[in-house]
Amino acid sequence: MTNNEHPDFQEEVERLEFTKKYMNVVIKASESNEETFRENLKQSLEGMDIKDSSFSYMSMLTNANLLQRTGDELKRLKKFEKKPYFARINFLQEKVDKEEVLYLGKVSLFDKETQQPIIVDWRSPIANLYYDGRLGDVSYESEGDIYYGYLSLKRQFIIDEGELEEIRDIDLTTNDELLQMSLSESASNRLTEIVSTIQEEQNNIIRADLNKPIIVQGAAGSGKTTIALHRISYFIYTFADNFTPDQLMILAPNRLFIDYISEVLPELGVENILQTTFVDYVMLCIGKKIKLTPPDEKLVHFINQDIKHPELVKWVSDFKGSLLFRDIVDRYLNDVLKTLLPTEDFFVSKFRLYSGKKLRQLIEYEYRYLPYYHRIDKIKRVLQNHVRTEKKRMVEKVTNFYDNKLEKALYSKAEPEKRRRYVSKALDKKAEALNDIKKEVRTAVTTYIKKLPKHDLFYYYKQLVTNKEVFMKYAHDVLKPSEIDFFIEYQNRLNEKKTYEIEDLASLLYLQGKLFGIEKHLRVKNIVVDEAQDYSYFQLYALKTVLETDMFTIVGDLAQGIHSYRGIKDWNIVQNEIFPRASYKTLQKSYRTTVEIMNAANQILRLLPIDLPTVEPVVRHGKKPTFHKTSSEKETVKSIENEINQLYKEGIKTIALIGKTNEECKKLTQLLKKHSELPIQFLKENEEIHKDEVVIVSSHLSKGLEFDAVLVCSLGASFLENEIDIKLLYVSMTRPLHRLSFFGKDRSNFLLDQVDSELLEIEE
Numbered sequence: 001m002t003n004n005e006h007p008d009f010q011e012e013v014e015r016l017e018f019t020k021k022y023m024n025v026v027i028k029a030s031e032s033n034e035e036t037f038r039e040n041l042k043q044s045l046e047g048m049d050i051k052d053s054s055f056s057y058m059s060m061l062t063n064a065n066l067l068q069r070t071g072d073e074l075k076r077l078k079k080f081e082k083k084p085y086f087a088r089i090n091f092l093q094e095k096v097d098k099e100e101v102l103y104l105g106k107v108s109l110f111d112k113e114t115q116q117p118i119i120v121d122w123r124s125p126i127a128n129l130y131y132d133g134r135l136g137d138v139s140y141e142s143e144g145d146i147y148y149g150y151l152s153l154k155r156q157f158i159i160d161e162g163e164l165e166e167i168r169d170i171d172l173t174t175n176d177e178l179l180q181m182s183l184s185e186s187a188s189n190r191l192t193e194i195v196s197t198i199q200e201e202q203n204n205i206i207r208a209d210l211n212k213p214i215i216v217q218g219a220a221g222s223g224k225t226t227i228a229l230h231r232i233s234y235f236i237y238t239f240a241d242n243f244t245p246d247q248l249m250i251l252a253p254n255r256l257f258i259d260y261i262s263e264v265l266p267e268l269g270v271e272n273i274l275q276t277t278f279v280d281y282v283m284l285c286i287g288k289k290i291k292l293t294p295p296d297e298k299l300v301h302f303i304n305q306d307i308k309h310p311e312l313v314k315w316v317s318d319f320k321g322s323l324l325f326r327d328i329v330d331r332y333l334n335d336v337l338k339t340l341l342p343t344e345d346f347f348v349s350k351f352r353l354y355s356g357k358k359l360r361q362l363i364e365y366e367y368r369y370l371p372y373y374h375r376i377d378k379i380k381r382v383l384q385n386h387v388r389t390e391k392k393r394m395v396e397k398v399t400n401f402y403d404n405k406l407e408k409a410l411y412s413k414a415e416p417e418k419r420r421r422y423v424s425k426a427l428d429k430k431a432e433a434l435n436d437i438k439k440e441v442r443t444a445v446t447t448y449i450k451k452l453p454k455h456d457l458f459y460y461y462k463q464l465v466t467n468k469e470v471f472m473k474y475a476h477d478v479l480k481p482s483e484i485d486f487f488i489e490y491q492n493r494l495n496e497k498k499t500y501e502i503e504d505l506a507s508l509l510y511l512q513g514k515l516f517g518i519e520k521h522l523r524v525k526n527i528v529v530d531e532a533q534d535y536s537y538f539q540l541y542a543l544k545t546v547l548e549t550d551m552f553t554i555v556g557d558l559a560q561g562i563h564s565y566r567g568i569k570d571w572n573i574v575q576n577e578i579f580p581r582a583s584y585k586t587l588q589k590s591y592r593t594t595v596e597i598m599n600a601a602n603q604i605l606r607l608l609p610i611d612l613p614t615v616e617p618v619v620r621h622g623k624k625p626t627f628h629k630t631s632s633e634k635e636t637v638k639s640i641e642n643e644i645n646q647l648y649k650e651g652i653k654t655i656a657l658i659g660k661t662n663e664e665c666k667k668l669t670q671l672l673k674k675h676s677e678l679p680i681q682f683l684k685e686n687e688e689i690h691k692d693e694v695v696i697v698s699s700h701l702s703k704g705l706e707f708d709a710v711l712v713c714s715l716g717a718s719f720l721e722n723e724i725d726i727k728l729l730y731v732s733m734t735r736p737l738h739r740l741s742f743f744g745k746d747r748s749n750f751l752l753d754q755v756d757s758e759l760l761e762i763e764e
């Protein structure tokens with residue numbers, strides 16, 4: 001039942017009017033002084049018939065001074081004035097007489113006197129009933145207590161510009177129509193919030209224990225990114241009292257992606273949190289910009305198959321991201337620590353103030369919670385303090401010693417000349433000894449510490465990975481001699497070019513943490529890692545170690561692991577060896593695309609040698625993916641142009657042309673610029689997506705993005721039947737919400753000869 005036909009429609013219209021007015025009152029109260037506020041209140045509520053006495057005019061009036069809001073709250077109230085809530089539930093709690101009627105929105109609003117909720121935040125514990133509970137007997141948890149009761153109504157609202165357009169009641173048999181509606185809408189080039197249509201399996205992840213790490217393997221389009229961001233929002237709400245934004249960080253695959261998610265965060269009440277890439281974060285931690293080979297260069301070589309010894313190069317990448325390499329680094333670090341242990345006792349003048357043994361013990365054991373060089377700094381401070389407190393005692397001791405001697409000399413029976421000489425010498429010696437102490441009090445600590453080696457991060461890393469003798473010492477029992485040779489040669493080649501590659505960053509970060517530590521403001525306590533399948537085990541381990549926390553939300557999809565030669569291949573290893581406290585969840589439903597597109601993509605997925613469950617699309621139908629046969633470049637451009645114009649006519653808004661490689665995209669761009677009128681943007685990694693332009697993007701960069709329609713094009717480069725190409729094709733095919741088409745000389749350019757032909761529309 002929809003619109004005015006619903007018997008409660010009029011009542012809901014009134015309720016909405018009331019809520020809007022109340023919000024307005026609260027906003028005005030916070031903005032104006034009390035007198036004008038009272039006047040405003042009177043005017044705005046004049047003539048309103050509010051049935052529930054708890055929201056009465058008088059009660060609001062007496063609460064005038066309680067209605068002051070903080071700046072943030074005010075901002076949020078204003079933002080949602082035109083859409084205060086999106087759903088309602090009726091809940092009768094066990095042993096309570098009165099049914100609660102709760103309206104759920106993106107902000108909360110209470111009548112301060114009666115504590116009656118006017119709007120309940122979607123993140124509050126009771127709101128869980130909307131996402132989780134079926135109608136009937138339900139329960140929810142709040143602060144450790146479980147509340148049981150009966151849920152008699154779940155109602156969704158469509159409110160546009162402050163006007164109620166539709167209400168829908170959900171019961172056991174109703175399909176989630178609002179979800180269907182929202183999925184059939186158009187992509188906006190940016191990710192959006194989904195608070196009104198979060199599904200149960202997604203809700204379980206958003207609200208999973210916030211004191212535990214979580215790993216999510218989710219199919220393409222299952223909402224991983226969206227959910228990770230909603231979980232941050234839930235986190236901020238739950239810990240609002242002690243929350244500061246510097247506790248959180250989002251690690252995204254590239255700047256383009258950060259731009260893509262930028263609009264949804266403020267909408268979810270998430271502001272000022274660090275959003276960065278792993279590469280940028282490591283640079284911040286090591287305090288230096290280092291030259292990196294382009295992160296995708298290797299992938300491009302693999303795609304183009306123009307690299308010597310591809311298997312060995314893949315092995316190096318895999319090895320550098322492995323926990324085996326971590327173990328080698330750990331063994332090396334053990335020896336590095338030994339070089340930092342002082343061998344001598346610490347003296348000031350002739351006084352032994354600290355034994356070397358005791359200092360070694362402090363560095364090796366007592367301060368083991370600190371990075372190596374911080375331990376040395378600490379030793380320095382300990383010694384300096386000790387010297388300061390011992391100074392008086394040393395001076396006294398020397399003074400007493402010589403004064404004794406002098407006294408003895410003065411009263412000795414020696415002849416005067418001899419006595420005089422003796423006294424004078426003793427006085428000189430005393431002065432010298434005191435001088436010595438004075439001088440050494442100033443310099444002894446620095447001199448002592450200076451004897452310890454001092455090197456920078458890069459010295460230590462190079463020492464391990466470019467010096468064969470050193471590397472052999474730690475790797476000879478776990479690597480083959482040929483592997484050691486290849487590795488050392490490889491690292492030396494990089495070193496000669498004074499560059500590093502992304503695979504080196506895990507160990508650099510780890511060494512930085514272990515040797516020098518990272519600055520406090522970078523030590524965030526909660527981390528969201530998106531597209532985590534492209535991380536290596538060592539990368540995650542290094543992050544966890546230097547940040548000294550395991551509070552990670554890790555989301556990814558192994559099927560989209562285009563960097564799997566250096567990335568994760570098995571979540572079990574992540575869970576068992578890196579995050580043993582983590583819960584593991586999967587999302588198998590895909591919300592992004594249509595059944596027809598997903599069916600074809602699933603067949604491509606099956607070509608992979610790994611066993612991955614097929615993805616279930618949420619039931620939404622559309623056109624079958626279409627293959628357009630084109631025989632020349634010119635014809636391809638014409639055909640693409642026709643298709644795009646047709647799509648625009650049909651109301652499609654965002655369109656991407658995906659080519660396998662960047663080269664291919666460059667060629668496409670040139671051709672389209674020359675032969676067509678289409679507004680186009682050739683998308684590079686650090687760019688923002690322009691609205692209203694057709695985006696041309698290479699398959700690997702399209703990962704994580706979505707568009708209304710996608711045209712996969714081949715001017716020459718074909719997707720071959722190997723792991724990387726299959727994954728790239730799968731990524732490309734799962735980007736569209738509504739339409740997918742292919743343009744090329746032959747179906748086999750896109751492995752479509754391996755897809756059942758009835759799943760495709762063929763235009764040859």
Ligand SMILES: Nc1ncnc2c1ncn2[C@@H]1O[C@H](COP(=O)(O)OP(=O)(O)OP(=O)(O)O)[C@@H](O)[C@H]1O
Binds near residue numbers: 194704705
């Ligand atoms: N419960 C939902 N209600 C409405 N839309 C949803 C829901 N869940 C996901 N979506 C939509 O599905 C699309 C895919 O979501 P998202 O990009 O977060 O998925 P993903 O798992 O990160 O995808 P990929 O791995 O393919 O990049 C988005 O448009 C998102 O808004």
